[in-house]
Amino acid sequence: MKLFKIKGGVHPKGRKELAAEKPIAPIPLPSLLRIPLQQHIGAPATAIVEKGDLVKKGQLLAVSRGAVSAAIHAPTSGKIIAIGRFIAPHASGLPAPTITLRPDGKDEWADIPPPLDPFACEPEEIATRVAASGIVGMGGATFPSAVKLNLRNRNALHTLVINAAECEPYLTCDDRLMQERTAEVLDGVAIICHALGVSKAIVAIEKNKPQAYEALKTDVKTQSRFDIQIVQVPTRYPMGSEKHLVQALTGKETPARALTADIGIVVHNVATAHAIQQAVRHGRPLISRVVTVSGEMMSQRGNFEVPIGTPISHLIEQCGGFIGEPDRLLLGGPMMGQPVSSQRAPIVKGVNGVLALGKKETPARQSMPCIRCTSCVSACPCGLVPYEMAARIRADDLEGAVEIGLLDCIACGSCAFVCPATIPLVQYFNFAKGSLTAKQRVAHKQEETKRLIQIRDARMEKIKREKQEAMARMKAEREAKKRQKELEEAAKAAQEDGQSEDCSEEQARAKA
Amino acid sequence: MFTAMSALLIMGLILGGGLGLAALYLRVEGNPIAKEVEDLLPGSNCGQCGFLGCADAANALAEHKADVTLCPPGGKSLAAELADKLGVEADLSDMEDTGPVIAFIFEDLCIGCTKCMKRCPTDAIIGASKQIHGVVDDACTGCKKCVEICPTGAITMREETSTLQTWHWPKPDLPLAS
């Protein structure tokens, strides 16, 4: 198949050999599972269990809320011992709403939905099943998969691209999955094809995974329902960026601020395809995932099937702990991964790797001033001028950075990877994007405040008016009573003294 | 010599006269910047600045009759923005920068008198008579009116803590790169 060039990119050391030969292994259950309610992009899920509930494996713990959200299920059977806030697997180390489950060790399955015959049922049914199974994009973006399956209602689709590039160094979980569960993965690809209503799929694998490529290549011959092509793409970071992968395969650029679906292509991660297959064929929700544990400081490296909610520390213990104090402990790959703020934080649906990097692997050097060497310009896959954006952000000119394309940055880190001055370019961009969002939030709050004040003012006005009206009414009533009384008195007087009738009537009229 | 002098004189007269006429005919009624300043202010009319409301404060600011540091809920960032808008140099070093603050009610001390509820300009305090009140964080502008009125001192201001949704990477601090 003809491939197309993508702009920029870098060639970090793969280091995949550290874990590439290790088969996927299960790990024993930890004593506690911490299951965050938000493991996906979009609105957090709403818990439907309560403290003290006994749950079975695969039982629904939290339902999705709103259009973009994902359900969450129990990874094993046990007791809900808390629903509260707990450290999230996030760079900030801030807490997030979390369900704590104490496994009972029986690992009993709940009543899970029956298997679907994917090619006999309607595409909607598959999407519904995927939504009910809480499946999200497992490459790290964690976008709810069902939403992507439903894109066929919005766009005319023609191709499914399965992202098996795994361009991040160290990570081998997708590689192993393709080698060990080849049939399931390809079945998953076919199921997604059916759900999207497309006849063509391309599975894109980087050239550094020849075994996975061969395995898929051999197995794909056994199925003929869809036109599935297995394609090797050059080993270059960030080949796994959805829009760049599509460009490499089709030569078409996705327009800025648009989705690949707008050019007729939907991209799913290969691990997602596997998860979808499990949900459709076996009714199993997404309650575990394959995680690569690697890095120089890890005493044992490998690929593990980890239940969602397993504390990072538990996974590390199962791998024999560290050889020495790691310089960096990361979730995800070294290019776009996040630092672990606490080892107590859990593994969630989007975590594809736990890396303990040593000093040799992650050289921390002092940042020097930019010498405008323009390495970052050549490395940027998005055609941006990173050094200029960073300079503007440093001068607090965020709008200026937006003008030259800040919002088109995908934060892939290629620029910072090549920077000879080791300027933390990505952090500048993340900071700027975050501040801009915060500013919008403040502006929104100000609008809301004004609205609230207006409502309150209106209410106060109304209360005041009502009070006045009430007082006026009361006064009128009082007056009326008084007049009545006087009239009565006058009438009485008139009865008593017929001569003064005219006079008293006049008096009463004057009073009224 | 004479030509040069007369030429300059005539030019001066024409240009000066033009400016004078322009001032007469193109005069802008009111101060347009007051409106822009008002948009910057929180709009809660809390009165901490000593003016009757945000619009009043904006007018004073636009006429340079008030200091850009007048608005406590706006904090340092607002002061900087105002200084920028009005083109004045402001000494912001004295200003304590606490970041945005919001009210917090100690439940033990709250007697449910509803005074703060009635006082709150944005209806950010919820509750009822004889019941413990609570603050709706998103609606609180940090105007401190409730703190002043609370008979039991149950209300304090606390810094708005960031959440996973609001947190973002801080700006890199590079000593060498400047």
Place this chain on the structure above:
Amino acid sequence: MSSIDIPSGPYSHSGASIPRTMGLVLVALLPSTIFGFVVFGWPAIFLFLTTVLTAMAAEALSLKMSGKPIAPFLFDGSGILTGWLLAMTLPPWSPWWIGAVGSVVAIMLAKHAFGGLGQNVFNPAMVARTVLLISFPIQMTQFLGPQPIFGADAPGLLQGLGITFGGHPEIDALTSASLLGSIKTQLGQGEVLQQILSREFDLKSMAIGLAPGSMGETSALLALVGGLFLLVTRVISWHIPVAMAGAMIVLSGLFHAMDPGQYASPLVHLVSGTFVFAAFFIATDYVTAPGTPVGKLIFGAGVGTLTFVIRSWAAYPEGVAFAILLMNSTVPLIDTYIKPRIYGRTRKGDPIQYKDAEQGDAG
């Protein structure tokens, strides 16, 4: 330095560093430098050492004055590179103070007055060369033919010290003008170019560098070798040298075709003066060149054009330094208007629009 924490990713790095980049440039300079030492002897070596050491001292002093940490900046290689480049552009038997003054001007005036590393608008070595040329026109045009270091007539070690540090009255007897210089003078005297060239121009010796000229610039071939090394190691990109040479070839070719008696051929222009050396080592200076490939092409073409204009019609025989400084001043403008096309957007910055968004298969 590992205590410095870079909290945000990526947590992997290519290993590129400023000292490494600068080091590669120094390596690329070695052939030209060694050749200069051999051809011009001890005085050249002493002048070189004076210039580089003064540059380092000026760098240290400037850092101290501006309150910056000295060690990381002094050894980042940029200061030594500036001094080195400046030395390469000086007449090899100049007195020591030419090198010293030049270094101080380059480092303190052209670099640190603008804010130090990465902040300067103009190339420091070229600023220094220009300041020297205007201030000390006699010393800066006292070129001399090759005096191989161990040749019979060449000055020995002590004599060399004398020439560089003692002032050397006899130097006048040895000096000769550079090719460009004599072309300019003799054209002014009404001679025809062909005659001048047939007398003074020998392509081979010009290309190899056995001709009067500055210390490191005479050999176009060795400069080319160094330049190719920089291209291979990806320290520089091809855009600026190619655009510079291209503009020069086109312009000089055009005028040479119209009037060969007045305008030298492209070949003469390319091998004479500092053209090749500047194309690879000076014009490609990161800090003072544009940031995008297209910008670099414009910049290079501008330098080539201005060099030709100055050489042909201005008062100075050599125009590369002026051309580079002039184009340096246009870099902010070029960088403002020339930007790469952003992914998913047109050159104007609007999102790409496909005419037929729902077309069939694209693979």
